[in-house]
Amino acid sequence: xxxxxxxxxxxxxxxxxxxxxxxxxxxxxxxxxxxxxxxxxxxxxxxxxxxxxxxxxxxxxxxxxxxxxxxxxxxxxxxxxxxxxxxxxxxxxxxxxxxxxxxxxxxxxxxxxxxxxxxxxxxxxxxxxxxxxxxxxxxxxxxxxxxxxxxxxxxxxxxxxxxxxxxxxxxxxxxxxxxxxxxxxxxxxxxxxxxxxxxxxxxxxxxxx
Amino acid sequence: xxxxxxxxxxxxxxxxxxxxxxxxxxxxxxxxxxxxxxxxxxxxxxxxxxxxxxxxxxxxxxxxxxxxxxxxxxxxxxxxxxxxxxxxxxxxxxxxxxxxxxxxxxxxxxxxxxxxxxxxxxxxxxxxxxxxxxxxxxxxxxx
Numbered sequence: 328x329x330x331x332x333x334x335x336x337x338x339x340x341x342x343x344x345x346x347x348x349x350x351x352x353x354x355x356x357x358x359x360x361x362x363x364x365x366x367x368x369x370x371x372x373x374x375x376x377x378x379x380x381x382x383x384x385x386x387x388x389x390x391x392x393x394x395x396x397x398x399x400x401x402x403x404x405x406x407x408x409x410x411x412x413x414x415x416x417x418x419x420x421x422x423x424x425x426x427x428x429x430x431x432x433x434x435x436x437x438x439x440x441x442x443x444x445x446x447x448x449x450x451x452x453x454x455x456x457x458x459x460x461x462x463x464x465x466x467x468x469x470x471x472x473x474x475x476x477x478x479x480x481x482x483x484x485x486x487x488x489x490x491x492x493x494x495x496x497x498x499x500x501x502x503x504x505x506x507x508x509x510x511x512x513x514x515x516x517x518x519x520x521x522x523x524x525x526x527x528x529x530x531x532x533x534x535x536x
Numbered sequence: 537x538x539x540x541x542x543x544x545x546x547x548x549x550x551x552x553x554x555x556x557x558x559x560x561x562x563x564x565x566x567x568x569x570x571x572x573x574x575x576x577x578x579x580x581x582x583x584x585x586x587x588x589x590x591x592x593x594x595x596x597x598x599x600x601x602x603x604x605x606x607x608x609x610x611x612x613x614x615x616x617x618x619x620x621x622x623x624x625x626x627x628x629x630x631x632x633x634x635x636x637x638x639x640x641x642x643x644x645x646x647x648x649x650x651x652x653x654x655x656x657x658x659x660x661x662x663x664x665x666x667x668x669x670x671x672x673x674x675x676x677x678x679x
Contacts, residue, residue: 359621371632378636436629444632451640458579467575474567481661482560486668489618493669504672 363433389445397438398523405520413513428488469529476522484515553603558596559664565593566656580646593656611673615666622662630654
């Protein structure tokens with residue numbers, strides 16, 4: 328740990344590795360993987376077409392697929408990846424994050440946008456969002472859950488992710504800063520994972536009415 | 537160079553104003569306002585709690601901006617770089633939601649509230665992201 332505290336390069340930290348890779352060299356040229364942007368574009372165009380057509384199947388498709396992926400990724404990261412990441416050495420965390428976080432930065436905002444936009448439209452078509460709907464309180468509960476997740480994700484998780492990626496691009500990344508920022512990632516992912524369990528309960532309740 | 541100075545050689549440690557805390561506060565107010573408005577659709581009888589939250593959110597944003605202008609040494613280049621791209625992304629995200637509200641012929645007063653909340657949202661998040669990055673970067677050269 329002394330090496331980290333003195334700001335020495337990461338290669339000195341990897342336990343049991345003769346010549347561990349330097350995290351800075353693992354960071355791609357761009358923070359966001361640009362090759363994924365056309366896919367995001369196609370998905371968003373599909374979403375606009377689905378909402379414009381106002382067809383139940385189309386908006387249901389985008390909401391269910393987007394929501395299932397969002398929930399699945401959050402649960403997997405929060406309860407499987409997060410705890411594992413928390414037990415890894417700092418260099419191993421950094422190496423994993425250098426490959427993992429750029430993809431998440433493209434994937435998660437897309438899934439969230441698709442799920443929310445299609446979900447609102449679906450709620451209008453089915454009547455869930457109407458204040459006079461008998462089980463409207465379940466829809467409101469889902470808004471609250473999404474709001475809490477948004478605060479954690481946008482106020483803590485995403486800023487930490489981007490700051491880690493920028494830190495890794497430095498000629499000599501500061502291990503102490505990366506460790507501090509990534510510890511936020513671990514607990515924030517746990518909170519969003521827990522909130523997703525609430526989402527599953529609310530959504531299955533609404534769908535069963 | 538002392539050990540302590542070396543310790544933070546790659547990461548500047550400066551005393552910075554509570555921009556992140558204010559930003560998260562603004563985000564909480566914005567989202568709470570959005571929940572209040574969305575929960576009443578299609579009615580708009582009691583929008584005032586959302587208006588209050590929007591005003592608080594906007595006030596926090598202004599204070600945040602003011603405090604940032606008072607920082608003497610800061611990494612403004614990386615801040616601008618992140619802010620611009622994040623703003624582009626959040627304009628797309630907020631634009632998608634705005635599109636849905638307009639398409640569904642949301643009542644005017646509700647639409648205005650939701651639009652203002654989306655604007656506050658789209659301003660807050662890029663600022664949070666950009667500040668989080670820039671605080672750990674070397675300050676711009678003076679002059």
